[in-house]
Amino acid sequence: MLTPSIDRRSFLAGAAASALLAPKLVAAAQGKKTQRVVLVAFAGGVRTRETFGTPGNVPNLLALAKEGVLYKRVKSSNLGHYGASLSLFTGVAEPRGIRENGRGEEPTVFEYVRKGLGLPASEVWIATSGGAQQTNYSYSVNSEYGARFGANTVDGDGLFNAEFKSIVNSLGRPKPLDEREAQLLARMKAAVGGGDARKALNSPESAAQVERFILEELTGGTADLRGPNAADAKAIRVARNLLVLFKPRLVAIVLQNADIAHTSFNGYVDVVRQNDAALGDLMRAIRADAELRESTAVLVCPEFGRDRDLNSRRGLDHGDGSEDLEYVSAVAWGPDFARDRIVEDDVRAVDLCPTVCELLGAGAPRVKASRLPRLFA
Amino acid sequence: MHEDKQPSEEWRAAPDEPATPQGDGLTRASPARPLGPAELRTASCDLLGRPPLRAEREAWLGKARHELLEAWVGGLEFWQNWLEEQLYYFFLIDNFRPESEGVLALPAELAAGRLDVREATQRIALSPSFDQRNPGADTFVTVVMEQLAGMTVQKNVRELEIGKSIYDGANGVFLGRPGKRQADIIEIAVRHRAFAQTFVAREYARFFGAPPQAKALAAWVQRMHAAPAEYAALVREWLLSPEWEARVRARLPMSNRLFARALYVDLLDRLPDAEEARRMRSALDGMSDSGPLRSVLARILIDSGSVNLPDKRAIADPRRWIWEQFRVLLGRDASEDELNAFVEAFAAPECRPATVLYALLTHPQYQSY
Numbered sequence: 001m002l003t004p005s006i007d008r009r010s011f012l013a014g015a016a017a018s019a020l021l022a023p024k025l026v027a028a029a030q031g032k033k034t035q036r037v038v039l040v041a042f043a044g045g046v047r048t049r050e051t052f053g054t055p056g057n058v059p060n061l062l063a064l065a066k067e068g069v070l071y072k073r074v075k076s077s078n079l080g081h082y083g084a085s086l087s088l089f090t091g092v093a094e095p096r097g098i099r100e101n102g103r104g105e106e107p108t109v110f111e112y113v114r115k116g117l118g119l120p121a122s123e124v125w126i127a128t129s130g131g132a133q134q135t136n137y138s139y140s141v142n143s144e145y146g147a148r149f150g151a152n153t154v155d156g157d158g159l160f161n162a163e164f165k166s167i168v169n170s171l172g173r174p175k176p177l178d179e180r181e182a183q184l185l186a187r188m189k190a191a192v193g194g195g196d197a198r199k200a201l202n203s204p205e206s207a208a209q210v211e212r213f214i215l216e217e218l219t220g221g222t223a224d225l226r227g228p229n230a231a232d233a234k235a236i237r238v239a240r241n242l243l244v245l246f247k248p249r250l251v252a253i254v255l256q257n258a259d260i261a262h263t264s265f266n267g268y269v270d271v272v273r274q275n276d277a278a279l280g281d282l283m284r285a286i287r288a289d290a291e292l293r294e295s296t297a298v299l300v301c302p303e304f305g306r307d308r309d310l311n312s313r314r315g316l317d318h319g320d321g322s323e324d325l326e327y328v329s330a331v332a333w334g335p336d337f338a339r340d341r342i343v344e345d346d347v348r349a350v351d352l353c354p355t356v357c358e359l360l361g362a363g364a365p366r367v368k369a370s371r372l373p374r375l376f377a
Numbered sequence: 378m379h380e381d382k383q384p385s386e387e388w389r390a391a392p393d394e395p396a397t398p399q400g401d402g403l404t405r406a407s408p409a410r411p412l413g414p415a416e417l418r419t420a421s422c423d424l425l426g427r428p429p430l431r432a433e434r435e436a437w438l439g440k441a442r443h444e445l446l447e448a449w450v451g452g453l454e455f456w457q458n459w460l461e462e463q464l465y466y467f468f469l470i471d472n473f474r475p476e477s478e479g480v481l482a483l484p485a486e487l488a489a490g491r492l493d494v495r496e497a498t499q500r501i502a503l504s505p506s507f508d509q510r511n512p513g514a515d516t517f518v519t520v521v522m523e524q525l526a527g528m529t530v531q532k533n534v535r536e537l538e539i540g541k542s543i544y545d546g547a548n549g550v551f552l553g554r555p556g557k558r559q560a561d562i563i564e565i566a567v568r569h570r571a572f573a574q575t576f577v578a579r580e581y582a583r584f585f586g587a588p589p590q591a592k593a594l595a596a597w598v599q600r601m602h603a604a605p606a607e608y609a610a611l612v613r614e615w616l617l618s619p620e621w622e623a624r625v626r627a628r629l630p631m632s633n634r635l636f637a638r639a640l641y642v643d644l645l646d647r648l649p650d651a652e653e654a655r656r657m658r659s660a661l662d663g664m665s666d667s668g669p670l671r672s673v674l675a676r677i678l679i680d681s682g683s684v685n686l687p688d689k690r691a692i693a694d695p696r697r698w699i700w701e702q703f704r705v706l707l708g709r710d711a712s713e714d715e716l717n718a719f720v721e722a723f724a725a726p727e728c729r730p731a732t733v734l735y736a737l738l739t740h741p742q743y744q745s746y
Contacts, residue, residue: 099467135664139668161659185724191715201668207668207669311513317513328632
């Protein structure tokens, strides 16, 4: 879908118009204030020792926990980064190959929410940092769900990097079309017969919105972020901008840079600290917006931890079966949640999926998990 | 731009046309399995990872498919494309792309027949990039088991633990063969029958977009396990099969890498340089639905001033020009309805040649082949 003209003013106006035209927000779940959810897979393998075990590393997560619920023993599964993160979204712990570039069998939280609430793709997003493989989180191969209920995935580092920006800068932006030419173009496109081999995730309208978002972000500052957590920081920045502009119902963020721990413990700690700071920026944006502040729930959870002991490279692998690897800490913050509550009981990482579905009022019939206990005020 | 043969000339050589008397009074039979625009575009994308260049279209349209396969399968560009596909499978891309001479030399050595696909895969897995991509015993052995042998490690925990011990320098029997160092794990895995099974199934799916029939797979696996150099012959057989012809008709979605390369070939009649291709592919890979970004990229390139677009007034026969664009960009003839709609729109003063290209290149059908 092509847009006649793209500039920041019309983009913002378009986003606002889209928000006005969107179906009126239904009460997510009866009697709850939560209308939208930010689900952060604080992934890459992050132990509790370096988060809540060392509070100085994560002042922003600590602040969230103080205003929300801290789960100190979240059981995860060592299914590789890909499989373990996917299980956060499916509510089912299923083995997946570490470098497997294929979709899961079980529907994701994004599919449950889009199908259950009848939402367009522009209402459900994932911002990732791990490249091609992570786009598979968007939707499953389940025949009752699939691409038509998938989330729009944007990999911050893949798209918003200085190299790609340089291509756009050197070739130039698309020329705007006047209204008549846009009409003729639409007529010709509509005349092209034959099937579409792709399984389109976006309708023409939401595809046009995504096009506008891409062009706006490419000229913004996201591509210029640097540092050891640059990919993660871009994912968080993309999510922040999506939230502020479109106020979608569900935004997931998948981080990955902490996996530098295999070769550098110090580098890993640095990533944890910087990602905490980036989450602080995200929270400031949410708190600064009256609508978001009153209606947004934020859940943060690593996919698994890391080994207890350093390896021969003075790094941390993930494969020793220790409690450091298999139990992580998670935080839930939102208008309906208890404040300053610490849950010492065991819960499971897969419980996040049904929790998000319940918050938004969607069913999750295939999950093998339960809503997080002792969550609400 | 994009001037194929006149419709009348083209139809003379089209696959469905009967043998016709030519000007010299002699009857010439059509070649067996002649290449139409769809077969040529698909074969080129399958074998070389890009659509045909203009000169290739002129050279091969109407010729026999087996002649094209003889010329292209096993050549340097075929193996360059094969290597890129393998590196992507192992996610040895971007910062993890191997730069060692051993890996970079693989296409030339494969083309010269000095290596087979098993040895080439082994060399990829022995590269420092593979080790860096999969750091630590657990990750390394897991990836070898999953990607080379197609095993689910959670169901083969004992083999995983043995493999991890070998990785750390201990003696052990991994997948039925003894080993005592990291390189042995790869050697054992690629020489296991499971490698041939995984490799053939994966390659078949790449060409056909579907898994092979079990019986046929078993025969191909036996052949590949005994003689991995048979791979090129197998590819030729696959592309001469009725199943491949059905796949051409059905069309498959383009990968992001193929889309980036196709855009440059179709618009500029050249491949993007390695960096241009990598940046575009990487950006497209970052989206679960890359369609909107593909549209943006197509428009950016068309509007960049690099595309040799004809002046509208110079297009004497718009119907023919549009017909050519369909053949080049979509790999098929336009229907009468399509031609009528495009010609009518093109007659409007606001419709430019670029508008026609926008319509075809941003249409979902362009993203399949």
